[in-house]
Each structure stands twice: as structure tokens, then as C-alpha cells.
Amino acid sequence: MDRLGLRERKKQKTRLALVDAALDLFATQGYEATTVDQIAAAVEVSPRTFFRYFATKEDVALSLPLDGLEILLAELAARPAQEPPFTALGHALRAMVTMLEEGDLADRTRFLKAHEVIDDTPALFAGSVRRMMDNERRLVAEIARREGAEPDDLLPHFVVALFTTVTRLGFEHCGPGGVHDLTALAERLEATLTLAERSLCPGWDRAR
Amino acid sequence: MDRLGLRERKKQKTRLALVDAALDLFATQGYEATTVDQIAAAVEVSPRTFFRYFATKEDVALSLPLDGLEILLAELAARPAQEPPFTALGHALRAMVTMLEEGDLADRTRFLKAHEVIDDTPALFAGSVRRMMDNERRLVAEIARREGAEPDDLLPHFVVALFTTVTRLGFEHCGPGGVHDLTALAERLEATLTLAERSLCPGWDRAR
DNA sequence: TAATTTATGGCAGTCGCTGACATGTGACAA
DNA sequence: TTGTCACATGTCAGCGACTGCCATAAATTA
Incomplete structure (x- = not known):
């Protein structure tokens, strides 16, 4: 059993999902060619939320x-x-x-x-x-x-x-x-x- | 006498003016607080022209x-x-x-x-x-x-x-x-x- | 279940930066 | 001098990164 609450687990999950989605997009399309909107869309999260996890792209x-x-x-x-x-x-x-x-x-x-x-x-x-x-x-x-x-x-x-x-x-x-x-x-x-x-x-x- | 034409001299002049204005503004207000528009305005040049002299701020x-x-x-x-x-x-x-x-x-x-x-x-x-x-x-x-x-x-x-x-x-x-x-x-x-x-x-x- | 905290979404706005087109100013030849 | 050409500049419209603000939905606690 995890000691962490559901809330915290969810956060870590979306954080890793954002990293993975971003790295995949960067690797395939290139860094400047991929927008934050794309990364957010890949994880089904609003762009605004992306910037709550990471200060910059x-x-x-x-x-x-x-x-x-x-x-x-x-x-x-x-x-x-x-x-x-x-x-x-x-x-x-x-x-x-x-x-x-x-x-x-x-x-x-x-x-x-x-x-x-x-x-x-x-x-x-x-x-x-x-x-x-x-x-x-x-x-x-x-x-x-x-x-x-x-x-x-x-x-x-x-x-x-x-x-x-x-x-x-x-x-x-x-x-x-x-x-x-x-x-x-x-x-x-x-x-x-x-x-x-x-x-x-x-x-x-x-x-x- | 300068070997360079009037055109070239003018360019070097505005280029240096942009550097000086920018450095002054950066020193007084800080780098991130000063906008490209301010630098351009200080030299009485359009912001677009700034980016013709310098690729980035x-x-x-x-x-x-x-x-x-x-x-x-x-x-x-x-x-x-x-x-x-x-x-x-x-x-x-x-x-x-x-x-x-x-x-x-x-x-x-x-x-x-x-x-x-x-x-x-x-x-x-x-x-x-x-x-x-x-x-x-x-x-x-x-x-x-x-x-x-x-x-x-x-x-x-x-x-x-x-x-x-x-x-x-x-x-x-x-x-x-x-x-x-x-x-x-x-x-x-x-x-x-x-x-x-x-x-x-x-x-x-x-x-x- | 009710109340409180907290993560999320949507929206409007700023700033860095770019492309396209129009205009004006120096360079050079007739 | 004049006309032509090259080029520097201005204007405008737009994209993308990033932020503040407020409303909403979800999870935590009582």
C-alpha cells in the first residue's frame, strides 16, 4: 500500500506522463517544432496545467x-x-x-x-x-x-x-x-x- | 575621411546606440524588466528594426x-x-x-x-x-x-x-x-x- | 454528508520574435 | 542632375511561451 494519498499519486503520474510525452515529441518532431499545447494535448491536460508542473518548456x-x-x-x-x-x-x-x-x-x-x-x-x-x-x-x-x-x-x-x-x-x-x-x-x-x-x-x- | 559610405556608418551608429541604450536600461531596471520596445524607443527605432540588428534580446x-x-x-x-x-x-x-x-x-x-x-x-x-x-x-x-x-x-x-x-x-x-x-x-x-x-x-x- | 482544501480549466493579456508588404533613403550610372 | 536600383526601415498581423484571475471539480477532513 502506498503511504501517499490518491491526490499525490495522481500528480506524480501526470508529471511523468508529461515528461514522457514531451520527450517523445521532442525526439520525433524536434524541440522547437513541438508546442506546449501538443504536449498537454498528448496527456489530455490543459496547457495551463502544464505550466503548473513545469515553469518553462x-x-x-x-x-x-x-x-x-x-x-x-x-x-x-x-x-x-x-x-x-x-x-x-x-x-x-x-x-x-x-x-x-x-x-x-x-x-x-x-x-x-x-x-x-x-x-x-x-x-x-x-x-x-x-x-x-x-x-x-x-x-x-x-x-x-x-x-x-x-x-x-x-x-x-x-x-x-x-x-x-x-x-x-x-x-x-x-x-x-x-x-x-x-x-x-x-x-x-x-x-x-x-x-x-x-x-x-x-x-x-x-x-x- | 571614412572609406565607408554614409549608409554603413549610419548602421554602425544605430547598432552601437542600441547596445548603449540596452545596457543602460538593463543596468537600471534589470534585464527581464526591460522590453525590446523600450530599447527601440530609446533609440527612436521601430521594434522590428531592433531584431534586424540582433536576433534575440x-x-x-x-x-x-x-x-x-x-x-x-x-x-x-x-x-x-x-x-x-x-x-x-x-x-x-x-x-x-x-x-x-x-x-x-x-x-x-x-x-x-x-x-x-x-x-x-x-x-x-x-x-x-x-x-x-x-x-x-x-x-x-x-x-x-x-x-x-x-x-x-x-x-x-x-x-x-x-x-x-x-x-x-x-x-x-x-x-x-x-x-x-x-x-x-x-x-x-x-x-x-x-x-x-x-x-x-x-x-x-x-x-x- | 458537509465543509475545506487543492488541482484543474478557461480566458484574457503581455512579451519575444517572425514573415510579408509598403515606403523611404542612400548608392551609382547615364 | 536625374532616374534607377538596392537596401534599410516602418507597419501590421500573427504565433508561441508564459502569467494572473476567477470559476469549477475533485479529493481530504470533520
Whole structure:
């Protein structure tokens, strides 16, 4: 039995239905070619209601990756304090991917489809970047706290910026059509992470 | 005497007038609060004409930094081929700033005002990053050409992504109110560049 | 069942942005 | 100078994203 009331269950259901309908339409017709009215019609909901679930049209595509970042922050908080910041970020990222891999099939395909659509839609990619930078602030705050850095210290900013850059490279287009399964994505992320680690001097991410 | 006809001079004049009016309005009222109609009215031009000069509302604020990237690409092409890629990028960036410092006063203040507005307007900042990433492709292509890299080599992507990240950090918020003169901006850029150079192993940006 | 909360629909309106057509202004040649 | 052409501009009509407002229907609670 669900602990949630009927009302809440219905809301989550229409929310997912909106995401699925939107991703399908974006994938087939393209992002700019599909209107909010179409998405709403596909779920048999008024356009006004769509905007009660998502603030903007791009939000419906970006909501999933956004959830991923929440997970990453939680994982980061769980990393041991003596771990160097960049290492901790890397492990948090790996944990996030693992969590995705353990998720249910519908969730995984939804996530992959979202990333595919985002990857070849410049407007959505831009939005994705914007979200990343919003979260960069939170990540910087967390790293600065871990390391006890001065408020105007450049190093935490540099560590986090480098990390988001590496993550972005990992998610970025991997050949025509993009990544089609999570293991390929995980491998790609691993490759970029090791490239970064190999390029940086030991101890670079800690104050000396 | 100007080599350009009256027509061309008029166009450049209204273009600059639109940028100045827009930046002033953005600075006083905020970006989202000012409408295209207001900008057009301030220059006594029809709203339709505004969109003949700038494709979107954010373009009017981002056009100046965008010009800067053109300069950077030109400078990069002029760097000697034996220079390691990241070093070449850094020097191209320094050359770009120098070029700005040698520009006329109106140009410099316009540039600084644009950056101030961009810095404390999330939407514009995101747009700015997006442009940087659009140009990343061109930079990657140039670096890959210089280094004779394989088409699917990660390294050029990594080098350029790291460079744009460092540049972004340099331009980013420098205390309350932002940077007020070009020399402070140059110093800030220098600081982030040296931080990056100090963190990376020698030879990291060349194939081994 | 009655009362209260809350999700939804419909409507009118703003703003960013575009296409089509008409008009006026600079460029260039006769 | 004059006429012709190219092109910048204005006007208008319209689409789509997004919002505020109010009425209604559904679910929760008493």
C-alpha cells in the first residue's frame, strides 16, 4: 500500500506522463517544432496545467538531469572528509551513475532519452549549462566548507569548475546518435575522469 | 575621411546606440524588466528594426564579448606551432585583453558595462557561457589541426574545455560590483591562468 | 454528508520574435 | 542632375511561451 494519498499519486503520474510525452515529441518532431499545447494535448491536460508542473518548456526535459545533481550533492556529503575534493567529486559522480544503473527500466530509458534530446538540441543544451552553473555554486559552497577555505579563495571555484567541465565532456556527444546505454556512459565518464587525474599534479586540489 | 559610405556608418551608429541604450536600461531596471520596445524607443527605432540588428534580446548584451572571441581565434592562429596548445591559448587570451586596453575609451567602458550586466544577470551569464561553448568547437578544430590529433581524440576537447573554464572563472564575479577597470580584469585572468598552469603536470596538453 | 482544501480549466493579456508588404533613403550610372 | 536600383526601415498581423484571475471539480477532513 502506498503511504501517499490518491491526490499525490495522481500528480506524480501526470508529471511523468508529461515528461514522457514531451520527450517523445521532442525526439520525433524536434524541440522547437513541438508546442506546449501538443504536449498537454498528448496527456489530455490543459496547457495551463502544464505550466503548473513545469515553469518553462525546457524544464520538462531538464527535470531528470536536475534530479541527478541532487543525488550527486547527497553523495558528496557522504564522502569522507580526508578525501581530496576532486577525488570526492569523482566518487560522488560514480555513485550517482551506479544509482541510476540500479534504477528501474522505465527510469533508465527515460534518462537516456532525455540526454539524447538535450544533446542535439542547442536550446536545451544551453539550459542544461545554466542549471549546471546554478549547482556549481552549491558545489563550491560544499567544497569550501569541507576544506575550510577562505570565502574569496579561487581554489574551490577552480576545483568545481574543472569537475563540471570534465562531467560535461563525459556526457557530451559520443559519436553519432549518442550513448545508448548506461554502461557506455559510465565508461565515457571514467575515461574523462582518468584523463583529468592523469593531467593534474598530485595534491593540486588542496591548499599548500 | 571614412572609406565607408554614409549608409554603413549610419548602421554602425544605430547598432552601437542600441547596445548603449540596452545596457543602460538593463543596468537600471534589470534585464527581464526591460522590453525590446523600450530599447527601440530609446533609440527612436521601430521594434522590428531592433531584431534586424540582433536576433534575440540577449544578443544585444552579448555581442561585445562575442567579438572578443573572434579576436582570440585570430590571435591563436598567429601563435607559433611549436607552442604547446594551452600555452598558445593563454597567450592569445592575453593578446586579446591587450587589444582591448589599447582600444578607445568608449569601447572600453562599453565592454566593462556589458560584463557587469552579464555578471549579475543569470540568464545573460548562461547565454554567455553557451556562446563560449559554441566557439569551443572552432577552438577544438584549430587545436586539433595544430597538433595533428585524431578526430575522436579526447585531448583537444579537454584542453579547450579547460581553457574556456579558466577564462570563465577569470571573468566571473570579482567582489561586489564586479571589475571596474581593465587592468583589474587582466590581473584576475592572470591569476586564474597561473593557478591552472601550476596545477597541471608539465606536458599534459601534448600527446605522449 | 458537509465543509475545506487543492488541482484543474478557461480566458484574457503581455512579451519575444517572425514573415510579408509598403515606403523611404542612400548608392551609382547615364 | 536625374532616374534607377538596392537596401534599410516602418507597419501590421500573427504565433508561441508564459502569467494572473476567477470559476469549477475533485479529493481530504470533520
